[in-house]
Amino acid sequence: MFDELAPIPEWFTTTYSGGFTGGSWPFRALALLALAGAGAWLGSQPAETLSEMQQHSQQFVEELYSGKLLEGAAPGAFGPGRNIPTFEELQRLAEQEDEVTEEAGTAGDDAAAAAGQADPTAQASPGGADAAGEDGDDEDDDEDMASLEASIMAELRAAEQAAE
Numbered sequence: 001m002f003d004e005l006a007p008i009p010e011w012f013t014t015t016y017s018g019g020f021t022g023g024s025w026p027f028r029a030l031a032l033l034a035l036a037g038a039g040a041w042l043g044s045q046p047a048e049t050l051s052e053m054q055q056h057s058q059q060f061v062e063e064l065y066s067g068k069l070l071e072g073a074a075p076g077a078f079g080p081g082r083n084i085p086t087f088e089e090l091q092r093l094a095e096q097e098d099e100v101t102e103e104a105g106t107a108g109d110d111a112a113a114a115a116g117q118a119d120p121t122a123q124a125s126p127g128g129a130d131a132a133g134e135d136g137d138d139e140d141d142d143e144d145m146a147s148l149e150a151s152i153m154a155e156l157r158a159a160e161q162a163a164e
Contacts, residue, residue, distance in 0.1 A: 089159060096151055104144045 063069045085093070 085156075085159060089155070093152060093155060096155075097148060100144060100148050100151070104140065 060069075
């Protein structure tokens, strides 16, 4: 801490001494030994290793930003024709999927309301399954999934044709 009453020459004296005091000298010796070991290991590494590492790092960054990073992927890894959809295509597909699930939700609500009117004795559990333990919407879910898959495949085919 700064002391205003101390004489000016004492302002420039160090409060830390580099001398070995108390039990700190073994820790300082180990730190010095570890530093010397790290320096020796670093000095023993071949110069080619660092330059190869820098070249590979530079090549990776260039491929990453140019879009060539995924060129070595297995054929068919990204669907038919290895077409990687753009962000806009993915957004459009997500919106279509949301619309399909909303339509399925409203259709499911209408079907549940109709089933409730047709069979007032049907008992539903809190999980949405009836007394037999079945959901009853398996066929609707399969149909919705099939229509969703068909629309996605149609979009992918259209994107492939547009890319050609």
